[in-house]
Amino acid sequence: MKTLYIECHMGAAGDMLLAALLDLTDNPGEWVEKLNALGLPGVHIAVSKGKKRGLRGLSAEVTVHGHHEHESGQGTCSLPQANTDGRATSGCHHHTGLSDIQSIIASLPVSQNVKDNAGAVYQLIAGAEAEAHGSPVDLVHFHEVGALDAVADVTGVCMLMEALAPDAVFASPVHAGSGTVKCAHGVMPVPAPAAAILLRGVPVYGGEVKGELCTPTGAALLKHFVKEFTPLPPMTIHKTGVGLGKKDFEPFCNCVRLFVGETAETSNDTVAELRCNLDDMTGEEIGFAVGLLFKEGALDVFTTPVQMKKSRPGVLLTLLCPADEAGRFAALMLKHTTSFGVRKTVCERYILERSVERRVTPYGEIAVKAGRGYGVCKEKAEYDSVAEIIK
Numbered sequence: 001m002k003t004l005y006i007e008c009h010m011g012a013a014g015d016m017l018l019a020a021l022l023d024l025t026d027n028p029g030e031w032v033e034k035l036n037a038l039g040l041p042g043v044h045i046a047v048s049k050g051k052k053r054g055l056r057g058l059s060a061e062v063t064v065h066g067h068h069e070h071e072s073g074q075g076t077c078s079l080p081q082a083n084t085d086g087r088a089t090s091g092c093h094h095h096t097g098l099s100d101i102q103s104i105i106a107s108l109p110v111s112q113n114v115k116d117n118a119g120a121v122y123q124l125i126a127g128a129e130a131e132a133h134g135s136p137v138d139l140v141h142f143h144e145v146g147a148l149d150a151v152a153d154v155t156g157v158c159m160l161m162e163a164l165a166p167d168a169v170f171a172s173p174v175h176a177g178s179g180t181v182k183c184a185h186g187v188m189p190v191p192a193p194a195a196a197i198l199l200r201g202v203p204v205y206g207g208e209v210k211g212e213l214c215t216p217t218g219a220a221l222l223k224h225f226v227k228e229f230t231p232l233p234p235m236t237i238h239k240t241g242v243g244l245g246k247k248d249f250e251p252f253c254n255c256v257r258l259f260v261g262e263t264a265e266t267s268n269d270t271v272a273e274l275r276c277n278l279d280d281m282t283g284e285e286i287g288f289a290v291g292l293l294f295k296e297g298a299l300d301v302f303t304t305p306v307q308m309k310k311s312r313p314g315v316l317l318t319l320l321c322p323a324d325e326a327g328r329f330a331a332l333m334l335k336h337t338t339s340f341g342v343r344k345t346v347c348e349r350y351i352l353e354r355s356v357e358r359r360v361t362p363y364g365e366i367a368v369k370a371g372r373g374y375g376v377c378k379e380k381a382e383y384d385s386v387a388e389i390i391k
Contacts, residue, residue, distance in 0.1 A: 001167045001168060001262065001263050001353045001372075001373060002165070002166050002167045002168075002260070002261075002262065003166055003167065003168050003169070003170065003233070003235055003260070003261060003262065003263040004164065004166035004168070004169045004170070004258060004259070004260055005169075005170050005171065005172075005232055005233070005235065005258070005259040005260075005261075006020075006169070006170070006171040006172070006222070006226065006256065006257075006258055007171075007172050007232070007256065007257040007258070007259070008171055008172050008173070008174040008175060008214070008222070008256065009172060009175055009257075010175055010209070010213055010245065010249070010252060010253070010254050010255060010256065011174060011175050011176060011177060011212075011213025011214035011215075011218065011256075012174065012213075012214050012215070012218030012219070012221070012222055012256055013214070013215045013217065013218040013245065013256075014149075014150055014153030014154060014157065014215065014217035014218055014221065015059075015060045015061070015062065015153055015243070015245075015246070016060075016218070016243035016244070016245050016255065016256040017153070017157050017218060017221055017243060017256055018060045018153050018156045018157050018160070018243065019047065019057065019058040019059055019060035019242075019243035019244060019256075020057070020058070020241040020242055020243030020255075020256045020257065020258045021156075021157060021160035021161070021164070021241060021243070021258065022047055022058055022060065022156075022160065022241070022243075023057060023058045023241035023242055023243065023258075024160075024164065024239055024240075024241035024258060024260060025160070025163075028047055028058060029047075031156075031159075031160065032045055032046070032047050034159070035152065035155075035156050035159070038108050038109065038110070038155065039107075039108070039109070040104065040108075040148060040151060040152055040155075041064075041104075041148065042064045042065040042148065043062060043063070043064055043148050043149075043151075043152050044062070044063050044064075045060060045061070045062050045152055045156070046060070046061050046063075047059065047060050047061075048061075050244050051244075052244050052245075052248070052253045052254055052255050053251070053252070053253035054253075055242060055253050055255060056242065057241075057242030057243060057244040057255055058241075058242065058243060058244065059243075059244040059245075059246070060153075060156075060243070061246075062148075062149045062152045062153065064148045064149055096147045096148075097138065097140070098122065098123070098126040098137055098138065098140065099138070101122050101126075101147060101151060102119055102122070104148075104151060105118050105119050105122070105151065105155065106119075108155060110155065110158075110159060111162065113162055114155065114158045114159050114162055117158040117161070117162075117224065117225075118151075118154050118155045118158045120224055121154045121158070121217075121220045121221055121224045122150075122151070122154060122220075124198060124220040124223055124224060125150070125194070125198075125216055125217060125220045126140055128194040128195075128197040128198045128216060128219075128220070129194050129216070131197050132193035132194045132197060150217045153217055154217065154220075154221065157221055161225060164260070166260070167353075168227050168263070169225045169226050169227050170226065170227060170228050170229070170230055170233060171222055171226040171228075171229050171230075172229065172230075172231065172232070173202075173203035173204060173205060173229055174199065174202055174203070174204045174205075174214050174219075174222065174229070175204070175205060175206075175207060175209070175213050175214070176190060176191040176195070176199065176204045176205070176206060176212075176213055176214045177190045177191070177206065177207075177209050177210070177211050177212050177213035177214065178190055178206040178207060178208075178209060178210055178211075179210040179211060181211065181212040190206075190211065190212045190213075191204070191212065191214055191219075192212060192215075192216070194216040194219075195212075195214055195215060195216045195218075195219045198216060198219035198220050198223055199214065199219050199223075202219075202222065202223065202229055203229050208252075209249045209252055210249075211247065211249060232259070233263050234263065235259070235261040235262060235263040236261045236262045236263075237259050237260070237261040238260055238261045238262070239259075239260045239261075240257060240258065240259055240260075241257070241258040241260075242255050242256070242257050242258075243255060243256045243257075243258075262372070262373055263373070269348060269349055269350070269351060270322075270323045270346060270347070270348055270349075271299060271320050271321065271322060271323060271346075271347050271349060272320070272321055272322070272323045272325070272326035272329075272344055272345070272346055272347075273318060273319070273320055273344070273345045273346075273347055274318070274319045274320075274321065274326060274329055274330055274333060274342050274343065274344055275316060275317065275318045275319075275342070275343045275345075276316075276317050276333055276337060276339035276341065276342045276343065277306060277308055277314055277315070277316055277317075277339070278314055278315045278316075278317055278337055278338060278339060279308045279309075279312045279313070279314035279315070280338050281315070281337060281338050285337075286303065286315060286317070286337075288336070289317070289333075289336040289337050290302075290303070290317075292332070292336055293319055293329065293332060293333070293336075296328075296329070296332060297321070297325075298319050298320065298321050298329060299320040299321055299322070300318075300319070300320040301317070301318070301319045301320075302318055303315045303316065303317055303318070304316040304318065317333070317337065317339075319333065323346055326344055326346075330342045330344065351373075352371030352372055352373040352376060352378070353371065353372050353373050354369065354370065354371050355369075355370050356368070356369050356370070356382070357370060359381075363389050363390075364389045366381050366382065366385040366386055366389065367381070367382040367384075367385040368380070368381050368382065369381075369382055
């Protein structure tokens, strides 16, 4: 299974995730050209190579009309002022609401999948900012520079995630930093209120680093894309990407690292094995029971000759099924065999990610079963498909 793992030992920010994903590509410069061609108003993205504590990586910088705003806490968000009649007004022409952001995203020349992901990420950000301010989402306004900066980061990350197309995304527990951070509303504790809301349900920790490590944009991207926050799972690593942060936190290396590789398929990796011994059923009766159990959805059913009590030859009937369906299949075995009991064992199994492909050969079209994972790739023509050709 193609897996992306995000190492958040120094938190996460939109520009760091963007730079790390660019570092995974074969030609980051071409991707930067694509991002700059999106037509985001006044936005320019630049990527440069660099080092932090001797570690090579890429750094991404977004400017809006020549200005840049390094996101921190809630510094990119504010509440509008109110008119004398109680209606809200931005109080400033350089503020942008969620509807404006959504319109910008909807107009971008990107796939609908990218638009949906980018819109969902920004909805998370706006929802967290609104809750932190105690205000409805539609009354939250973003500073123009900070808003467009974040839209560029979010859209770029969504485009690169679509191109990378991992089957699963995992991340480490998130280092949020510690101390306080200065933003537009004053001095806030770390993690800042919006980031803290977005990180609900995510394993986080503080530490020796004084400062904000996980920004709201970084937290929202993690919340949207990550399937599970866990230590690095067993995986065969194929590529590594490094996104460098703007700040230095001596003696720590301020970066986000990405690992792309193969992990074992994790779905249906726990099965129940049900067994019963039979010495008083005919071959026809056993064959009927096996066929019925397969029809009911058993993963596998097979028989083994065994020596039973009183020196009687018998049959061991074994069935594999999803662990949560063991009760149903045990009842079926008791109903359709002469056994008075069924034994159950829960097993963990290692399985390859499987797929079936149609292949055209000089003899006709056949089905080929493929299995991948654990550094293994194997293929085998399906027997029934080949048998149809040679009849």
